[in-house]
Amino acid sequence: MPKDKKSKDKESKLKLVSVSGSHREMGQQIGEARADQIRHSIENAHKLFQEAYPKLQLSWKGARIQARKYLPFAEERFPQYVEEMHGIAEGAGVRFDDIAVLNVMEGVTVDALHLSKCTSMALNQERTQDGSVLIAHNEDWVPEDEADVFFVLARPKDEPAFLAMTYGGLLPNIGMNEMGIAQCCDSTYTTDRRIGIPRVIVSRAVLAARTPGQAIHRALTPRRAAGYNHVLIHESGEIYSVEVSARRFALLYGTKGYMVHTNHYLDREMQKVEMDPDELISTRVRYWRAYRLLGETKHHTLDSLKEITRDHVNYPDSICRHHTDGSPLDREKTIVSMIMDLTHREIHATWGNPCGDGFYQTFHLDV
Numbered sequence: 001m002p003k004d005k006k007s008k009d010k011e012s013k014l015k016l017v018s019v020s021g022s023h024r025e026m027g028q029q030i031g032e033a034r035a036d037q038i039r040h041s042i043e044n045a046h047k048l049f050q051e052a053y054p055k056l057q058l059s060w061k062g063a064r065i066q067a068r069k070y071l072p073f074a075e076e077r078f079p080q081y082v083e084e085m086h087g088i089a090e091g092a093g094v095r096f097d098d099i100a101v102l103n104v105m106e107g108v109t110v111d112a113l114h115l116s117k118c119t120s121m122a123l124n125q126e127r128t129q130d131g132s133v134l135i136a137h138n139e140d141w142v143p144e145d146e147a148d149v150f151f152v153l154a155r156p157k158d159e160p161a162f163l164a165m166t167y168g169g170l171l172p173n174i175g176m177n178e179m180g181i182a183q184c185c186d187s188t189y190t191t192d193r194r195i196g197i198p199r200v201i202v203s204r205a206v207l208a209a210r211t212p213g214q215a216i217h218r219a220l221t222p223r224r225a226a227g228y229n230h231v232l233i234h235e236s237g238e239i240y241s242v243e244v245s246a247r248r249f250a251l252l253y254g255t256k257g258y259m260v261h262t263n264h265y266l267d268r269e270m271q272k273v274e275m276d277p278d279e280l281i282s283t284r285v286r287y288w289r290a291y292r293l294l295g296e297t298k299h300h301t302l303d304s305l306k307e308i309t310r311d312h313v314n315y316p317d318s319i320c321r322h323h324t325d326g327s328p329l330d331r332e333k334t335i336v337s338m339i340m341d342l343t344h345r346e347i348h349a350t351w352g353n354p355c356g357d358g359f360y361q362t363f364h365l366d367v
Helices: 023-035 035-053 061-069 071-077 081-093 096-101 143-148 199-206 212-218 281-296 302-309
Strands: 015-021 119-123 134-139 149-154 161-168 174-176 182-188 227-234 237-243 249-253 260-261 334-342 346-351 362-364
Touching: 015 035, 023 035, 023 081, 023 143, 023 149, 035 061, 035 081, 035 096, 035 143, 035 227, 071 081, 081 199, 096 227, 119 182, 119 227, 119 281, 119 302, 134 143, 134 302, 143 149, 149 346, 161 334, 161 346, 174 334, 182 199, 182 212, 199 212, 212 227, 212 237, 227 249, 227 260, 237 260, 249 334, 260 281, 281 302, 302 334
Parallel strands: 015 149
Antiparallel strands: 119 134, 119 260, 134 334, 149 161, 161 174, 174 182, 182 227, 227 237, 237 249, 334 346, 346 362
16 A cells, blocks of 8 residues: 655654734734745635536635625634734735635535545543543645645734644644643534634634633534534543534533544434535544544553554545545545644644654644
């Protein structure tokens, strides 16, 4: 089975951007530091819309118009994160409308792309060898955006500091904060979506939570456009999975000391609003495969979690995903794999498929 090779030289390493100040200032600093990657992700999104036009019937100009409809809801509830988007556009020297499309893409495409087939796993201290709380996440997206991945260490004036992954012009949302809360997001597809607060902005708000209850509450923000599944973990070992749609939610709890989530709903009531469930087969295969592998080891380590993220059962639509051919609606791979050690405030990440050369970088949440 082919493995993606990654060079260990300095230029190939994932970049870390350290920012601080007001939300607009932080956005500007991100935009300035990663301008090339932001412009590249906008170019890739243009191409994706062009390739998928027969399915979407939506041009980039039309996507800009559609994205504007979501912004008033975001500005009313979370103006600080719209400010971050403005700052990113200013710092990178790009149009704000283009940054808006990137952050509202799931809404304006009405989930037609069925992308972001990610896998998230969490274990508390009962299931780890050294008593750490660990979270693993494979981020799956179009291969063209793999080059745009980077990490952000942010120290906002008015919110907890955080360390998170992102790519291109997206707001960061998968990571941990100084209050001992970590979040992974997995896309879900529902029939009750609507114009409202974009999912990316809701999940960015979750990353700023100060307590587990506040994190759950923010995932359920009223007038949300749709929903992710949010895997939320607290340093105490509490593990929740918040399955969210535009109007419904289910709260699942990690009773066995571990939890897995992929891209389909586990709660039966949530399954009633799941869109095209018969198309969501590989997500179920990945879920049960990861669930079994986690359960087979009583006490996990960083290395045992790395092995699970590299798994190729059901290749190429495996936990370590390699689906790089075919239509833009199906072309997707793991663009970054990461393991968060919430106890020690560290993220261990490898760029691209984790089955490559095994080169992981470690980022620290220093506050």
